[in-house]
Amino acid sequence: MNSIRSTWHHLRRSPFQTATAIIIMSVSFFALSSFAIISQGLSSVLQYFETKPEVTIFLKDGLDRSTIENIQNDISKYPNVREIKFVSKEKALEIYKDQNKNNPLLTEMVTSSILPASFEISTSDPKVLEQIASNYQSKVDIVDEIIYQKDLINTLLTWTANIRLSGLVIIIVISLITLLTIFSIIGMKITNRKEEIRISRLLGASKYYVKVPFLYEGIFYGVIGSFFGCLLSFSLSIIYQQPINAFFAPILFIDLNLFSYFLILSASCFLGTLIGYLTSWFSVKRYIKF
Amino acid sequence: MQVTFDKVCKNYSLVNALKDITLDIPSGDFVFLVGPSGAGKTSLIKLILGQIKPSSGSLLIDNVQLNQKHPPFDRIRKKIGVIFQDYQLIPDKTVEENIALALDIVSFPKDRVQRQLDDVIKKANLGNRRFLFPSQLSGGELQRTSLARAIAVEPRLILADEPTGNLDPENSWNLIKLLKDVNQNQGTTIIMTTHNLDIVESMGKKIIYLKNGEIEKITTPPNKV
Numbered sequence A: 001m002n003s004i005r006s007t008w009h010h011l012r013r014s015p016f017q018t019a020t021a022i023i024i025m026s027v028s029f030f031a032l033s034s035f036a037i038i039s040q041g042l043s044s045v046l047q048y049f050e051t052k053p054e055v056t057i058f059l060k061d062g063l064d065r066s067t068i069e070n071i072q073n074d075i076s077k078y079p080n081v082r083e084i085k086f087v088s089k090e091k092a093l094e095i096y097k098d099q100n101k102n103n104p105l106l107t108e109m110v111t112s113s114i115l116p117a118s119f120e121i122s123t124s125d126p127k128v129l130e131q132i133a134s135n136y137q138s139k140v141d142i143v144d145e146i147i148y149q150k151d152l153i154n155t156l157l158t159w160t161a162n163i164r165l166s167g168l169v170i171i172i173v174i175s176l177i178t179l180l181t182i183f184s185i186i187g188m189k190i191t192n193r194k195e196e197i198r199i200s201r202l203l204g205a206s207k208y209y210v211k212v213p214f215l216y217e218g219i220f221y222g223v224i225g226s227f228f229g230c231l232l233s234f235s236l237s238i239i240y241q242q243p244i245n246a247f248f249a250p251i252l253f254i255d256l257n258l259f260s261y262f263l264i265l266s267a268s269c270f271l272g273t274l275i276g277y278l279t280s281w282f283s284v285k286r287y288i289k290f
Numbered sequence B: 001m002q003v004t005f006d007k008v009c010k011n012y013s014l015v016n017a018l019k020d021i022t023l024d025i026p027s028g029d030f031v032f033l034v035g036p037s038g039a040g041k042t043s044l045i046k047l048i049l050g051q052i053k054p055s056s057g058s059l060l061i062d063n064v065q066l067n068q069k070h071p072p073f074d075r076i077r078k079k080i081g082v083i084f085q086d087y088q089l090i091p092d093k094t095v096e097e098n099i100a101l102a103l104d105i106v107s108f109p110k111d112r113v114q115r116q117l118d119d120v121i122k123k124a125n126l127g128n129r130r131f132l133f134p135s136q137l138s139g140g141e142l143q144r145t146s147l148a149r150a151i152a153v154e155p156r157l158i159l160a161d162e163p164t165g166n167l168d169p170e171n172s173w174n175l176i177k178l179l180k181d182v183n184q185n186q187g188t189t190i191i192m193t194t195h196n197l198d199i200v201e202s203m204g205k206k207i208i209y210l211k212n213g214e215i216e217k218i219t220t221p222p223n224k225v
Helices: A002-013 A015-051 A065-076 A089-099 A104-108 A126-137 A150-192 A194-202 A207-239 A241-248 A258-287 B041-049 B073-077 B095-105 B110-123 B139-152 B169-186 B197-203
Strands: A055-059 A081-087 A118-123 A143-148 B003-012 B015-025 B030-034 B056-061 B080-084 B157-161 B189-194 B206-211 B214-219
Touching: A002 A015, A002 A207, A015 A150, A015 A207, A015 A241, A015 A258, A055 A065, A055 A126, A065 A081, A065 A118, A081 A089, A118 A126, A126 A143, A150 A194, A150 A207, A150 A258, A194 A207, A207 A241, A207 A258, B003 B041, B015 B041, B015 B214, B030 B041, B030 B169, B030 B197, B041 B056, B041 B080, B041 B157, B041 B189, B080 B139, B095 B110, B095 B139, B110 B139, B139 B157, B139 B169, B157 B169, B169 B189, B169 B197
Parallel strands: B030 B189, B030 B206, B080 B157, B157 B189
Antiparallel strands: A055 A118, A055 A143, A081 A118, B003 B015, B003 B056, B206 B214
16 A cells, blocks of 8 residues: 555656656557557458459350359369359349449340359458469360459558558557656656665665555556557547548448457556556666665 | 674775674663774674675674575564664655654554554654654754654664764754663664764763774773763
8 A cells, every 4th residue: 555655656746757658658559559440440441352252253155054063163172262152144134234223225235145154252361362363364265254353452452561560660669669768767766766765775675665666657657658548549530430431431440349449448558557567677677776 | 683793894895894893782782883984883884784795704683694695684674773864864755754654664563553653753752843844854853753763663773873973962862862761661772873972971881992994992881871
């Protein structure tokens, strides 16, 4: 109980250092939680495109049922294939009519005989798509045409990878700055209280006794900083949810899911506590020698 | 608390602060360490507190050898009250908080803390000063606070390093009187370094004269108090 009182005393005595530490922590955790929210959005974007047929193989006319089944079996043997959908000529006509229902001129003269049957294939690994596309490109006796949204998927993958990488780099840099700042602040505080520590040690205080208030202080910065950082990013995501989601429509980029927000907050608080504790522990270890 | 030095030497690079000190201070004794500056008085105090380690020889407190690899200084210090010439009070704590800190460090029974605080503050005549900070106190009051903090923990040994160095004669005598009371009523061993020979000679206690890091003589003059 006295250690908590002592920690509170430390915090109150140097309000500017306390505020600096909390602000730095908050900025770090704002970046971290924002990154988590953006990552979730990016996953939704990827998921959306993943649910779309990624390779469409249009078949030549006149293939018998067993040939079509063989193609389907062959495709299903590729790894990470998520869905193989066979679109018959009749189904293709249905889709065509549905897509052009507002333009009767385009649908009047069309029959199922002029539309090709096709396979729409989705995978969870874009590299497999490339394999399927290149393998079937050469089978000219059965394949009429292959539509592979290679560029779109490649661009999407590059963007998401770049965003994730830059996010990680920013987080690492901010975390390092945070660690060094907290380290310096606790170090300064210990230097300011060197006399008190020395006197306490002379009165019989154990090293643990003098360390504990500083450890609590680090934990305090971690918990409060991560809480405010998350609060800020959550608030911004709520405020800008509509325009962002409208931009990405029909994808739900920001999903106001309480459970995932709770998870981000818990993970941030845990990480904040850990950073605060470890930074303080190292500072205290460095400064308290007697 | 019994303190025994057995052929203790302390060297600071080329300077021999203490040379071959062999000394036994039995439990309940009141001992003065006197001598000129640089005689080794403070080094003896620092050795007992574990602030420095002997270069050779052995130091025993209550028969516990302190030359071991991990001496139990934290445990021993909790049984020692210390009074310094420069008071060593924590500036941003009040008189009461300074004393309470010492009680907290020794894990003084919680239900007795307030009574103990009231008791020692009354004994040290600091009743109307208990909520003041060190910067608001006079030299005598600071030293009485330091004394109150030392006796509050009910120590078995009090180390007083030049406690009267900054005090006027009246305050010096009051402090000595309080220390004498603690020694007589609680059987606390007291080791006090001082330059004030008037006090030393008036007390009728054991006097250890140090010179150039060696024990020059040990005397017990007749009690004049």
